[in-house]
Amino acid sequence: MGAGPALVSLTLNINGTDRVVDSDPDTPLIFVLRDELGLKGAKLGCGLEQCGCCAVLADGEVALSCATPAAVFEGKEIVTIEGIGARAMGAAVQDAFVAASAAQCGYCTAGLVVAVTGLLETNPAPTRDETAEALTPHLCRCGSHPRVFRAVEIAAAATDR
Amino acid sequence: MSLAAAPLVRDWLGVEGDRAVIRTGKVDFGQRITTALLRIACEELTLPPDRIRVAPVRTGAAPDEGITSGSNSVEQSGHALRCATATAREAAAALAAQELGLDPARLTLADGVFAAPGGANRIDLLPLIARLNPALAVNASAPASPRRAHDAPLAPRGLRAMVEGRYAFLQDLDMPGMWHARVVRPPHALARLKSLDPEAVTAVEETGQRVIRDGSFLAVAGPAEWPVLRASLRLARGCDWDLGEGLPEGSPFDRLDTDPAISLPVAPGGKPEKGSLPPPLDSFTHRLRVERPNTLHGSLGPSAALTVWEEDVLRITTHSQGIYPLRDSIADSLGLDPDTVEITHHPAAGCYGHNGADDAAFEAALVARALPGTPILLKWAREDEHAWEPAAPAMAIDLAARVKGGQITGWSGEARGDTHRGRPRPGPDRAGPQRLLANRFRIDPMAPYSGQPNMNRHGGLHRNLDPIYDFASRRLVKHLVPDGPIRSSALRCLGAVANVWAIESLVDQIAGETLQDPIAFRLAHLDDPRAITVLEGLRDSLGPAPEGRGIAYAQYKNAQTRCAIAVDLTVTDHAELRLDRIAIVADAGRIVDEDGLRAQLEGGALQGASWALYEEVRWDRDGMLTRDWDSYPVIRFDNIPEIAITLIDRPEDPSVGAGEASPPPTVAAIANAVHAATGLRLTRMPFTPDALQKAALEA
Numbered sequence: 001m002g003a004g005p006a007l008v009s010l011t012l013n014i015n016g017t018d019r020v021v022d023s024d025p026d027t028p029l030i031f032v033l034r035d036e037l038g039l040k041g042a043k044l045g046c047g048l049e050q051c052g053c054c055a056v057l058a059d060g061e062v063a064l065s066c067a068t069p070a071a072v073f074e075g076k077e078i079v080t081i082e083g084i085g086a087r088a089m090g091a092a093v094q095d096a097f098v099a100a101s102a103a104q105c106g107y108c109t110a111g112l113v114v115a116v117t118g119l120l121e122t123n124p125a126p127t128r129d130e131t132a133e134a135l136t137p138h139l140c141r142c143g144s145h146p147r148v149f150r151a152v153e154i155a156a157a158a159t160d161r
Numbered sequence: 162m163s164l165a166a167a168p169l170v171r172d173w174l175g176v177e178g179d180r181a182v183i184r185t186g187k188v189d190f191g192q193r194i195t196t197a198l199l200r201i202a203c204e205e206l207t208l209p210p211d212r213i214r215v216a217p218v219r220t221g222a223a224p225d226e227g228i229t230s231g232s233n234s235v236e237q238s239g240h241a242l243r244c245a246t247a248t249a250r251e252a253a254a255a256l257a258a259q260e261l262g263l264d265p266a267r268l269t270l271a272d273g274v275f276a277a278p279g280g281a282n283r284i285d286l287l288p289l290i291a292r293l294n295p296a297l298a299v300n301a302s303a304p305a306s307p308r309r310a311h312d313a314p315l316a317p318r319g320l321r322a323m324v325e326g327r328y329a330f331l332q333d334l335d336m337p338g339m340w341h342a343r344v345v346r347p348p349h350a351l352a353r354l355k356s357l358d359p360e361a362v363t364a365v366e367e368t369g370q371r372v373i374r375d376g377s378f379l380a381v382a383g384p385a386e387w388p389v390l391r392a393s394l395r396l397a398r399g400c401d402w403d404l405g406e407g408l409p410e411g412s413p414f415d416r417l418d419t420d421p422a423i424s425l426p427v428a429p430g431g432k433p434e435k436g437s438l439p440p441p442l443d444s445f446t447h448r449l450r451v452e453r454p455n456t457l458h459g460s461l462g463p464s465a466a467l468t469v470w471e472e473d474v475l476r477i478t479t480h481s482q483g484i485y486p487l488r489d490s491i492a493d494s495l496g497l498d499p500d501t502v503e504i505t506h507h508p509a510a511g512c513y514g515h516n517g518a519d520d521a522a523f524e525a526a527l528v529a530r531a532l533p534g535t536p537i538l539l540k541w542a543r544e545d546e547h548a549w550e551p552a553a554p555a556m557a558i559d560l561a562a563r564v565k566g567g568q569i570t571g572w573s574g575e576a577r578g579d580t581h582r583g584r585p586r587p588g589p590d591r592a593g594p595q596r597l598l599a600n601r602f603r604i605d606p607m608a609p610y611s612g613q614p615n616m617n618r619h620g621g622l623h624r625n626l627d628p629i630y631d632f633a634s635r636r637l638v639k640h641l642v643p644d645g646p647i648r649s650s651a652l653r654c655l656g657a658v659a660n661v662w663a664i665e666s667l668v669d670q671i672a673g674e675t676l677q678d679p680i681a682f683r684l685a686h687l688d689d690p691r692a693i694t695v696l697e698g699l700r701d702s703l704g705p706a707p708e709g710r711g712i713a714y715a716q717y718k719n720a721q722t723r724c725a726i727a728v729d730l731t732v733t734d735h736a737e738l739r740l741d742r743i744a745i746v747a748d749a750g751r752i753v754d755e756d757g758l759r760a761q762l763e764g765g766a767l768q769g770a771s772w773a774l775y776e777e778v779r780w781d782r783d784g785m786l787t788r789d790w791d792s793y794p795v796i797r798f799d800n801i802p803e804i805a806i807t808l809i810d811r812p813e814d815p816s817v818g819a820g821e822a823s824p825p826p827t828v829a830a831i832a833n834a835v836h837a838a839t840g841l842r843l844t845r846m847p848f849t850p851d852a853l854q855k856a857a858l859e860a
Contacts, residue, residue: 005391024387031387040333041326045461045510046543050790053461081326094324098316101756104764105191105511106323106330107461113324135798139790141461142191142511143764145801 232818361399580612583650
């Protein structure tokens, strides 16, 4: 390899494990996840933070990974779709999406599962308007939105204690 | 059509150990056709889904079923598979009866096992099917199995993997030694690469990546995706483009009246004819013109392809909807024998028609040819997909009607627009290669495809131009206006969106002016009992009408799913449309996969709503202006209505396609609801706040 940009060493806490990667500091997180760590669950839809396919949790907050450099995520606990099922809420949301058949092509689904998990962990009983607001950064082009709303209700009911 | 190309049972059905293998040429892009096909095979063979495998859709192995489009898959592939599996079952029953020395009519089949009365003698179905004569032809009238009441709904294939992030889309594939590739695009389709700065090429190649150029087609490939993406930006800065005269500006609708057109009469029934146009409708009382702009497929995942150029075969993995037509078009483009090109379908994001998939496959082939032996995963950027996918053509519909005694007694419909037939498929004048984007830019560039009229019944522009109502006289004309300013092709529903919107708007307007209930008025012009049941079902399902309620009815291609829609909406103080509720009543014949059918109807309604409210491709002389989800907004979670669906099952009637049934009447019902709420008849999509305010000022 010839002269590329200088690489820096980053330590990223992903799904509970510290991962050390050598990366061009401008690399958006999603390329580190997908190409260096083999975590391909987050999807690249736009690279512009307009569609939500690439969502992850960072310290419990929903974050889009397609444009923000990986270096910005150092020191945060990152949870990807691959790790979301290890959280009680994440597993409930996954089951709810299956129960509601809340996907057609499925390209938006990983991002939505992450976003719904993030929503319900902070707001266990959202109103429909609150759900709509939380999910509006996410696109679904097949029109599975009504089923996603249903999945949110199912997951909220299943985790209601 | 499917059985003509693949007439044998073994074309559709095989046996692999204790599992049946079913083959189809139709591909799944989220519409769940494989789930529907699996259900059909389960019903006919009495096997559980885990004992049936759906074979990969690959050239050379899959039946050639052309293109997965037009809501035809259940009718074509589904029918073929139902007949093939039923034929196999009957033939196997004869073998079983022979072995048991019984009349086949006395055998019962359950869970894949034939049993004699009393259940003492049992024979497995699949080994019998494996022994069938390989030349056994499909009996196209083989009786379908009576449905089993205990059939549980089948979860859509891959759903569990999707929610866990394990489902591999084409964009997620990986191979040892695989490289990534990106294309460096011109500013617009008429630009040509004058020169490429050698320093930019050196800077990229010094990092171990490769620059591939063929005329004005420019791409970069390398071992990792992000560096390749950066290299594409570096190369773009080194390009000097000849911009020519730029893209033609001006209204995409005005040219539809002024540019040269191929005009054809369309017979009632929806078939275009050669010949002179019918005279204009005399003494009409009403007229209406509606205009639909170019719109995008807008796949959520930008197009991609995985290709490797091996010594004697070019292997392409694609999300194209037509593996055989694409194979022939790519082979023709590269001077290859089609037998040396192997194309396999792999799912990507939903496409809703002819998106960038085919173009990406050919571009990946061009890169792979320069790097023989190296697998190439070429991906489009978001901007590529928005700016370079073939959009739906802009259309204008001109209607006139004669009303007498509260009834419509005469009708004229004329549809104008560019072609919907941009898919690469072989034809005269190398029509396949012409319709692959990169061929416009290579050395010896090909001219863009110039649309030829679709002569099929309810083909492109004239899909649903013929009203479903029994108006006493009707004159129908299609005007293909080819060579438009931007490339166009097939998007879900084709011409039916504009045609149904126009028809249902004028019908609504006449009902209102003659003080008739919109559903009663439609019923008075229908004699199809199933249509009447659907509309009466809608009427009975509705609560008291809010201010903004609109009704529409359509039967896709006047032959497939019947669909009645009511939309309730509110117009905000900012002239925004808030969708409150959509009620859908549909009759798709014998229901194959109920949940899949519901998903198609509600997803279609939301896509139609998105077109109606938000979507419009825009450009100027310097290039496309709609290049992302901000400049080309679509419907989001903040405007999703409650959706109520009523299905009318017709177990004795054939299953008909449903994937495109709901969008056209949804658009029309929204327009009619806006009229109910505001008194404004919107005649140009999308129905944005600006459009509403403009209409209010002009009223």
